[in-house]
Structure formats: structure tokens, C-alpha cells
Amino acid sequence: MPRKTVIIGGGAAGLGSAGGVKASDPGADVVVYTQFEDVAYSPCGIPYVHGGEIDDFQKLFLAGKQAYVDAGIDVHYETExxxxDTAAKTVTVAGEGTVSYDNLIIATGFEYADPGVPGGDLGGLYYVKNIRKAMEWDKVIAEAKRAVVVEAGPLGLEMVTALAHRGIETHLIDPNPYALSQMADPDIMAPVEESWRELGVHLHFNTTLEAFLGDDKGQVRAVKTSEGEIPADLVVVATHKTPNNKLAAAAGIKLGSTGGIIVDERMKTSAPNVWAAGDAVEIPHGLAGTPLQGLTGSHAYAQGKTAGANAGGGDRTYRAVYVPWGTPAGKWVIGGASFGEAxxxxxxxxxxxxEAQGISRARYYPGVQPVRVKLLAEPGTLRLIGAQMIGGGEGIKERADFLAQAIRFGFTLHDLSTMENVYSPAIGALNEPIVVAATNGLENAKKG
Amino acid sequence: MPRKTVIIGGGAAGLGSAGGVKASDPGADVVVYTQFEDVAYSPCGIPYVHGGEIDDFQKLFLAGKQAYVDAGIDVHYETExxxxDTAAKTVTVAGEGTVSYDNLIIATGFEYADPGVPGGDLGGLYYVKNIRKAMEWDKVIAEAKRAVVVEAGPLGLEMVTALAHRGIETHLIDPNPYALSQMADPDIMAPVEESWRELGVHLHFNTTLEAFLGDDKGQVRAVKTSEGEIPADLVVVATHKTPNNKLAAAAGIKLGSTGGIIVDERMKTSAPNVWAAGDAVEIPHGLAGTPLQGLTGSHAYAQGKTAGANAGGGDRTYRAVYVPWGTPAGKWVIGGASFGEAxxxxxxxxxxxxEAQGISRARYYPGVQPVRVKLLAEPGTLRLIGAQMIGGGEGIKERADFLAQAIRFGFTLHDLSTMENVYSPAIGALNEPIVVAATNGLENAKKG
Structure with a gap:
């Protein structure tokens, strides 16, 4: 008799898990429960449709529902x-009753942190998540004149740029002194903030949200902050991601300090036959060991594949993370790996x-872009421990991927200062910015 | 009294050397002899001015002559x-007589291999090298109707594309069965060749040059090949680079099997107080140990800095190379590290x-490009030993840089299959092509 794996969640972690189970155990019964009408679209693309860079929400769909049927993955849509019950090895499903499993994978994803202020039930508060809702909200955006984005995290960055591109008077509020302060350094963000100002965005840092203020129809009309009221007919609530851990917590599965489900290297939880992956779990930082939660879709997918492969009887590990990251921000692309100075x-x-201010192609080649690289190394060993970058876009993602591996494998500034690089005018400069930054870092280390 | 370093050659290796000496010994006397009218321009940009991608030769100049005066580097132009004399520690300089040195750096660069066929003294044979000549030749190109490019090496690739972009009927001849056969694999080059055909280029592989045929004015009118005559009013002789080693050989300095000057890790030659760098030397391949010669301007510059730093009393090593490479080719960009299958x-x-056929951004994001990655690993250890890529351009150079370091530091397919990657729709796809290729390689290894 085939073994049955139940997966809760139809996002990148859930579908990665489903594929992982089938890869290890092609005959397995795999059932995926999702609250939503769809699976297999890219939620990460939503801000770019709002911004007009992508012209149609339909383009975000990756595969039709039939593809999952064909793969032997039984997806139950709009099903909660x-x-x-980890002792009985069952889940309770609305409308289906008690369903038993041999293995369970929890991929319940994230929720936006509750802003915890009055007015949270007003109309006009947009939590970006579900593609069907995004299609509806896009019509609201088309009519909006003034918008406030709450919190300058990764999604806030994307939505600020998107709304500004749509010609809306856009205000960003954040309690910290600069944008993306949980990840990026202020010197990396300063040019981004400048480019937002050029787009007409109003930036309100060191500013705390106090309330959403409504009109007599129950629609938001303004945001009350520590620095005064900001009128708005649309508010994007882009608070940080928190793990959606309610089911796991109620089942007695161990949670960590971030609220994420604790998993081992094989993505196994504290409960027998129960695995977890994606934004619902926490993962240690490779150097600092601090638990991280709410990483990217790529992490969720890779964790899901690991959880699924193991649930299906395979043996796969998912290691501590060094977190290469990158995103467009205003007119720039920023990125890095591990942590920055802040x-x-x-x-x-x-x-x-x-540090080095370099270029992406030969100085004289059309399309050349600036690439600024900042490397952090451990004093003494000079092992790389972090990196941040800002540039026009060319090669930021690939350098971030590389630098994350350089950190993982203990490359030193010596190693990076002696690395070879491609030199071809149309695609790379004589001096690779990473090499120059490493060489400058060696000089700084000598000075003590 | 300041120590005096004489540098023969004003290219990337020579000027890198000059800077290296000054960095180690700011008070040193540094004299650079160059046969040419200029230093500090980018010869690598010449094909792109011919092709029209760069609109003016003046853009290739990096610094004015005054910059070298200001840096205390005494450049003697048009001086041979x-x-x-390594025993007397002198050089003989045309027009200057005998000049003594404390340290000598040989950075005499390359010459194109002699095609060794009749007709080598005809007009209309263009050896791409010197910017002043390139400016003259650009006028010839403007009048040319039919051109032949001899040999499909790196320069041949660039010149074929450039001439086709200028609307000239362009023929490429090469004795090998496909283009860039000394570096690249046939499956990587097949799309490149197809894109040349789309541009109207005529490809003649397995075809040997037999003679340049002239008219009664001493101008080339055709190229005679093993497969027949090809009419041409311009021939680009893009034979492979050979080390310009005549001075070194006459001085009894040891040469290697490629004809390149043998140097140690500090770029020191067999003669006391004599160093060498750039296309005139040979360097071991990091894995195979085979001597390599005629690498890129970036290598020449880095070797020069090493030679100069040591000649100036410092201590710097230049290690064996893993040769990341990349170049536009037809409508594609190709690249890799170490070696390919061939x-x-x-x-x-x-x-x-x-292998993997991946993409550079999210599938639905405008500007997404294909990225094909091929990885070669040592059986058993599964350590990476080589890589080749072809794509639309995004990230090829940066991936090549990364993969060269992955080879240098012994990364395995396991390591690469578990690497994290940036996922952000505008700059990177959910699945990094390197990761997918490594994962597929693990599958192939299992199959044995």
C-alpha cells in the first residue's frame, strides 16, 4: 500500500515538498491542502504587476492545475x-473530517505582523499576498491618489516603487532611521532613498504608526503617526513576516524564539513523522547561529524539497544559511550576503x-553601470563574514550568490584579492569590484 | 639613491608593473619603454569600435600621458x-644607448602567429593591435565589401561579429570543425554559429589557409584555402597569440614549452633581477598544471602588479590560474572556467x-534571458573541474568568476547543489541554473 503524505500549504514550500516526496517515493500518495483558489503562481511578482513592469497577473502563473494532477499530486483548493493530531497521525480538514497520514509536512507560510493599532478593520488596508486579491486591489490602486506604505521592509520597498511608478502620491513610514534597516546598511540605502525622492516619494523615518483613521463609510482616510496625520485612500500594510504557526503550536510542536517551527537539518520537527518548511520554520544563520525566519521563496522551495525528500524515505539535509539577497530598490539594485555593518x-x-566603487563593464562600453561592493571580514583570520552591494543591476544577484558561498567556505580577503576575473569590455571590467574591495580591506587590516 | 626599475612594454602588464613598483617602493625610479605612441588605452575595446557598439576610439583611452608623469612613471614612447644584458644589468635602447637597471621587468606582450603562407606582405591584411592603426583601418572597413577573418579564436569571434554588424559580407575560416575550439565545446558554440549565419556570416570550418592572393597593386584580392578561393578586399589575420619572447630568448632567459618566459610564483624569471608578466610569460593551469599563455588583459595587469611589487622589494605571489573567461559571440554571451569537455x-x-537550461530572471519578468550551464566534475570526489555557459548575457561573467573560485577551492557538485541563491523576479529566478546543473550532475554520477 502506498504511503500517504499530507502537506498543509500550497506555496513554494508546500509544492517543493510535494515534488520532493514524489522524487523519493514515486508511488506515494501526496495530498496538498491550500486555503486559496490557486497554487503554482509567483506571489513575488505581484508588486511588479502593480508597478506596471509586468503587464498581466496571468503571467505569474507557473503551471495549470492539470500539471499537478498529471504529477500525481492531489491538491485540495480552498480547503482549510x-x-x-500527531499521536493519532491525523489532520482535521474542514468539510472532509479526519484525514490520516503516514507523514505530515507543515508549510503554512507567514502572516504579516499585526500592526496592533486601532482601525485595523477599515476598508482600504491592503495586505499583499494572494493573487486573486491582488487583481482586485490593482483596480483600487488605479483609482488611488494618495497611499501610505507601512514599514520599509523588502515588500515595502517594492510597493513604494510600484505605487510611485503608478503616479500615486506615496508616503513611506517606518520607525527606524532608514529603510530596510533590518538587513541593509545606511550607506547602501542612502542612494535608494535619494532615488525615491526623485520619484516623488515622501519618506517618514523615525515615525511610528499609531492608528488607521476611517471615514463614515468605514474606509481609511488617513494614517495617524507619531509625527502627525498623513491622508491616504490606500494603505499597504507591509509589516514584517511572522510565521503562521497556529496549527503547529496547538499540536504541541516545538517553536523557536522567532515563533518559527524548530526543525533539524532534515527539516524534521519535534513531532514524529512531522516535517516543516518555508516561512513557518526558523533556520540558523551559518556564522552567527542566530535563528532566521521569513527568508525567500527560493529558500522555501529548497527547504520543501528537503522535507519532502526525507518524508518520502530519502536522505537530504538543508544546511545553515548565509542568505544571499538582492532586490530592486528605487532606481538601484541592492544586495548582499550574510550581514552588513548594522x-x-x-x-x-x-x-x-x-569597500570599492567599481563598474559592471569596461568604462567606455555602453550600458556600463556602477557596482559598489562592501566586504566585512573577521579581524585576524580575515575570513569573509558579510557583504553588501548597490549597483545599476548588472551582476548584483550573481555576486551575492558567490559571496554567500565565499562566506560558507571561509574565503579570506587574501583569497578574494587574488581571484581571477573575466575581462571583456561588453560584460566585465578590467578590475572586478569584489577584488578591489578585498584588496582595500587588506590595506585596512594592516592599518589595524 | 633610488633604485631603478626598467620596464619593457607599455600594455596592461607593463603599466601594472609600474604601479606595482611604486606601491612597494614609492621613491623608485621607474622607466617604461614602449614602441607605440600611446599607453593606457584598452586594446580590447578596438573590435567594438569597429562594430559600432562604441562610437569613438577616443573613448578607449584610460588616462592622459600627464597621469603617468604625475605618478612619477617615466614613459618613453616610440622607443625600442x-x-x-642580464650580467651587466643593462638594456640597449634605440636612440638612448646603454641604460642600466637595478631591476628589469619584461612585459613585451604577444605577436600574432605567423600564418606562414605566401602573400603575407600584401596590403589589406589587418592585424588588430595598435589603436593608431585601428583608427586607420576603420576607414578601410568603412569601404570594404567582402572580408575574410582568419581563425576563429577570441579576437576572430569579436571581429566576425563586428564586420557583420558593419554590413560587410564576412567569411570566417578555421582549420577546426567549429569556432573557438581551443577553449569552448561544440554544443556551446552551435547557437553562436547559428546566430552568425542569421547575421549573414559565411562559416568555413575544417578549412586551411593556403595563401593570400594579391592584385597588381599589391593589394589582397582573395584568400586561397583548402576548400577554394574566397574573394576579399580585407583580411583580418586573427591567428593565435604567441609570446613576444625575442629579447628574452636572446638574453638567455629560460622559455617554456609554449614559448612563454618561465616565471615563478613571484613572476621572477631565470635571470637575476629580471621579472616578467603578461602575454610574454606562461602560467600553469591550476588543475592540469599545463602551461597557459596568452590569457586576458586582466591576467596581464594582475601579473604586472605582482612582478612590480616584488621588483620594488615587496612580497606578492601570483598563483596558478583557473581562467574564468567570457565574451560576446554573435547574439550570445559565452563563458566558463578552467576547461570544457573538448x-x-x-x-x-x-x-x-x-547540465541545465535555466533563466536569468523570473520567467515572466521582462528582459528574462536563457542561461545554459554545463559543469564538469572529477568522478568519485565530484569536485568541480570545469564549466561552460551560454546565455543572453546576464550574469555570465559573474558566474564564470564564481565557478573559477569554486574550482580553485575544490567545491563539489554537492556543495553547488545545496548553494543558496537570490530570488527576486527582476534579477534572479527561483532556481539558479548552477544549482540545477549541479543537481543533475549528481544524478548522472549516481547512474555511473
């Missing part, structure tokens, strides 16, 4: 799982710094 | 060094292969 300082981690 | 097979090196 209301409870897990986080290192907050964690009490000393560092030597090497 | 005719002999070296070279591995020729060297008798066994390998496991992993």
Missing part, C-alpha cells in the same frame, strides 16, 4: 486544515571592512 | 629596446557532467 554591530561582531 | 577529453581527464 483546522487541527493536527547587523554585525548589533550582534557585537567585530569586523574589518573593504 | 633592442637587447638585454579540452578535458584531449588531456585524458575523465569527468561527470551536469
Amino acid at each position: 486544515v483546522t487541527a493536527i 547587523t554585525a554591530t548589533a550582534l557585537g561582531i567585530p569586523y574589518v571592512k573593504g | 629596446v633592442t637587447a638585454i 579540452t578535458a577529453t584531449a588531456l585524458g581527464i575523465p569527468y561527470v557532467k551536469g
Whole structure:
């Protein structure tokens, strides 16, 4: 008799898990429960449809529902799982009753942190998540004149740029002194903020949300902040991601300090035959060991494949993360790996710094873009521990991927200062910015 | 009294050397002899001015002559060094007589291999090298109707594309069965060749040059090949680079099997107080140990800095190379690191292969490009030993840089299959092509 794996959640982690199970155990019964009408679209593309860079929500769909049927994955749409019983190895499914499993994978994803202020039930508050809702909200955006984006995290960055591109008077509020302060350094963000101002965006830092204010129809009309009221007919609530851990918590599965489900290297939870993946779990940072939660769709998918492969009887590990990241921000692309100066300082981690302002192609080749690289290394060993970058876009993602591996494998500034690089005028400059930054870092290390 | 370093050659290696000496010994006397009218321009940009991508030769100049005066580097232009006496520590300079040195750096660069066929003294044979001549030749190109490019090496590739872009009927002849056969694999080059055909280029592989045929004015009128005559009013002789080693050989300095000057890790030659760098030397391949010669301007510059730093009393090493490379080719960009299948097979090196056809951004994001990655690994250890790629351009150079370091530091297919990657729709896809290729390589390794 085939073994049955139940998966709760139809996002990247859930579908990665489903594929992982089938890869290890092609005959397995795989059932996926999702609250939503769709699976297999890219939620990460939503801000770019709102911004007009992508012209149609339909383009975000990756595969039709039939593709899952063909792959032997039984997806139950608009279906809620209301409870897990790990002793009985069952889940309770609304409308289906008690369903038993041999293995369970929890891929319940994230929720936006509750802003915790009055007025949360007003109309006009947009939580970006579900593609069907995004299609409806796009019509609201088309009519909106003034918008406030709450919090300058990764989604806030994307939505600020999108709304500005749509010609809306856009205000960003954030309690921190600069944007993306949980990840990026202020010197990396300063040009981004400048480019937002050029787009007409109003930036309100060191500003706390106090309430959403409504009109007599129950629609938002303004946002009340520590620095005064900002009128708005649309508010994008882009608070940070928190793990959607309610089912797991009620089932007695162990949670970590971030609220994420604790998993081992094989994505196994504290409960027998129960695995978890994606935004619902926490994963240790490769260097600092601090738990991280709410990473990217790529992480969720890879974790899902690991959980699924193991649930299906295979043996696969998912290791601690060094978190390459990158995103467009205003007219720039920013990125990095591991942490920057702000986080290192907050964690009490000393560092030597090497910086360089380089270019993406030969100086004289059309389309050349700036590439600024900042490297952080451990004093003494000079091992790379973090990196941040800002540039026109060319090669930021690939450099971030590389630098994350350089951190993982303990490359030093010496190693990076002696690395070879492609030199071909149309695609790369004589001096690779990473090499120059590493060389400058060696100089700084000598000076002590 | 300041120590005096004489540098023969004003290219990337020579000027890199000059800077290296000054960095180690700011008070040093540094004299650079060059046969040419200029230093500090980018010869690598010449084909792109011919092709129209760059609109003016002036853009290729990096610095004015005054910049070298200001840096305390004494450049003697249009000045030939005719002999070296390593015992007396002197060089003979045309027009200057005998000049003594404390340290000598040989950076005499390359010459194109002599095609060794009749007609080599005809007009209309263009050897791409010197910017002043390139400016003259650009006028010839403007009048040319039919051109032949001899040999499909790196320069041949660039010149074929450039001439086709200028609307000239362009023929490429090469004795090998496909283009860039000394570096690239046939499956990587097939789309490139197809894109040349789309541009109207005539490809003649397995075709040997037999003679340049002239008219009664001493101008080339056709190229005679093993497969017949090809009429041409312009011939680009893009034969492979050979080390310009005549001075070194006459001085009794040791040469290697490629004809390149043998140097140690500090770029020191067999003669006391004599260093060498750039296309005149040979360097071992990091894995195979085979001597390589005629690498890129980036290599020449880095070798020059090493030679100069050591000549100036510093201590710097230049290590064996893993040769990341990349170039536009037809409508594609190709690249890689270390060697491909063709070279591995020729060297008798066994390998496991992993391939993937990936994309540079999210599938639905405007500007998305294909990225094909091929990885070669050592059977058993699964350590990466080579890589080749073809794509629309995005990220090829940066991936090549990364993969060269992955080879240098012994990354395995396991390591690459578990690497994290940036996922952000505008700049990177959910699945990094390197990761998919490594994962496929692991599957192939299992199959044995």
C-alpha cells in the first residue's frame, strides 16, 4: 500500500515538498491542502504587476492545475486544515473530517505582523499576498491618489516603487532611521532613498504608526503617526513576516524564539513523522547561529524539497544559511550576503571592512553601470563574514550568490584579492569590484 | 639613491608593473619603454569600435600621458629596446644607448602567429593591435565589401561579429570543425554559429589557409584555402597569440614549452633581477598544471602588479590560474572556467557532467534571458573541474568568476547543489541554473 503524505500549504514550500516526496517515493500518495483558489503562481511578482513592469497577473502563473494532477499530486483548493493530531497521525480538514497520514509536512507560510493599532478593520488596508486579491486591489490602486506604505521592509520597498511608478502620491513610514534597516546598511540605502525622492516619494523615518483613521463609510482616510496625520485612500500594510504557526503550536510542536517551527537539518520537527518548511520554520544563520525566519521563496522551495525528500524515505539535509539577497530598490539594485555593518554591530561582531566603487563593464562600453561592493571580514583570520552591494543591476544577484558561498567556505580577503576575473569590455571590467574591495580591506587590516 | 626599475612594454602588464613598483617602493625610479605612441588605452575595446557598439576610439583611452608623469612613471614612447644584458644589468635602447637597471621587468606582450603562407606582405591584411592603426583601418572597413577573418579564436569571434554588424559580407575560416575550439565545446558554440549565419556570416570550418592572393597593386584580392578561393578586399589575420619572447630568448632567459618566459610564483624569471608578466610569460593551469599563455588583459595587469611589487622589494605571489573567461559571440554571451569537455577529453581527464537550461530572471519578468550551464566534475570526489555557459548575457561573467573560485577551492557538485541563491523576479529566478546543473550532475554520477 502506498504511503500517504499530507502537506498543509500550497506555496513554494508546500509544492517543493510535494515534488520532493514524489522524487523519493514515486508511488506515494501526496495530498496538498491550500486555503486559496490557486497554487503554482509567483506571489513575488505581484508588486511588479502593480508597478506596471509586468503587464498581466496571468503571467505569474507557473503551471495549470492539470500539471499537478498529471504529477500525481492531489491538491485540495480552498480547503482549510483546522487541527493536527500527531499521536493519532491525523489532520482535521474542514468539510472532509479526519484525514490520516503516514507523514505530515507543515508549510503554512507567514502572516504579516499585526500592526496592533486601532482601525485595523477599515476598508482600504491592503495586505499583499494572494493573487486573486491582488487583481482586485490593482483596480483600487488605479483609482488611488494618495497611499501610505507601512514599514520599509523588502515588500515595502517594492510597493513604494510600484505605487510611485503608478503616479500615486506615496508616503513611506517606518520607525527606524532608514529603510530596510533590518538587513541593509545606511550607506547602501542612502542612494535608494535619494532615488525615491526623485520619484516623488515622501519618506517618514523615525515615525511610528499609531492608528488607521476611517471615514463614515468605514474606509481609511488617513494614517495617524507619531509625527502627525498623513491622508491616504490606500494603505499597504507591509509589516514584517511572522510565521503562521497556529496549527503547529496547538499540536504541541516545538517553536523557536522567532515563533518559527524548530526543525533539524532534515527539516524534521519535534513531532514524529512531522516535517516543516518555508516561512513557518526558523533556520540558523551559518556564522552567527542566530535563528532566521521569513527568508525567500527560493529558500522555501529548497527547504520543501528537503522535507519532502526525507518524508518520502530519502536522505537530504538543508544546511545553515548565509542568505544571499538582492532586490530592486528605487532606481538601484541592492544586495548582499550574510550581514552588513548594522547587523554585525548589533550582534557585537567585530569586523574589518573593504569597500570599492567599481563598474559592471569596461568604462567606455555602453550600458556600463556602477557596482559598489562592501566586504566585512573577521579581524585576524580575515575570513569573509558579510557583504553588501548597490549597483545599476548588472551582476548584483550573481555576486551575492558567490559571496554567500565565499562566506560558507571561509574565503579570506587574501583569497578574494587574488581571484581571477573575466575581462571583456561588453560584460566585465578590467578590475572586478569584489577584488578591489578585498584588496582595500587588506590595506585596512594592516592599518589595524 | 633610488633604485631603478626598467620596464619593457607599455600594455596592461607593463603599466601594472609600474604601479606595482611604486606601491612597494614609492621613491623608485621607474622607466617604461614602449614602441607605440600611446599607453593606457584598452586594446580590447578596438573590435567594438569597429562594430559600432562604441562610437569613438577616443573613448578607449584610460588616462592622459600627464597621469603617468604625475605618478612619477617615466614613459618613453616610440622607443625600442633592442637587447638585454642580464650580467651587466643593462638594456640597449634605440636612440638612448646603454641604460642600466637595478631591476628589469619584461612585459613585451604577444605577436600574432605567423600564418606562414605566401602573400603575407600584401596590403589589406589587418592585424588588430595598435589603436593608431585601428583608427586607420576603420576607414578601410568603412569601404570594404567582402572580408575574410582568419581563425576563429577570441579576437576572430569579436571581429566576425563586428564586420557583420558593419554590413560587410564576412567569411570566417578555421582549420577546426567549429569556432573557438581551443577553449569552448561544440554544443556551446552551435547557437553562436547559428546566430552568425542569421547575421549573414559565411562559416568555413575544417578549412586551411593556403595563401593570400594579391592584385597588381599589391593589394589582397582573395584568400586561397583548402576548400577554394574566397574573394576579399580585407583580411583580418586573427591567428593565435604567441609570446613576444625575442629579447628574452636572446638574453638567455629560460622559455617554456609554449614559448612563454618561465616565471615563478613571484613572476621572477631565470635571470637575476629580471621579472616578467603578461602575454610574454606562461602560467600553469591550476588543475592540469599545463602551461597557459596568452590569457586576458586582466591576467596581464594582475601579473604586472605582482612582478612590480616584488621588483620594488615587496612580497606578492601570483598563483596558478583557473581562467574564468567570457565574451560576446554573435547574439550570445559565452563563458566558463578552467576547461570544457573538448579540452578535458584531449588531456585524458575523465569527468561527470551536469547540465541545465535555466533563466536569468523570473520567467515572466521582462528582459528574462536563457542561461545554459554545463559543469564538469572529477568522478568519485565530484569536485568541480570545469564549466561552460551560454546565455543572453546576464550574469555570465559573474558566474564564470564564481565557478573559477569554486574550482580553485575544490567545491563539489554537492556543495553547488545545496548553494543558496537570490530570488527576486527582476534579477534572479527561483532556481539558479548552477544549482540545477549541479543537481543533475549528481544524478548522472549516481547512474555511473
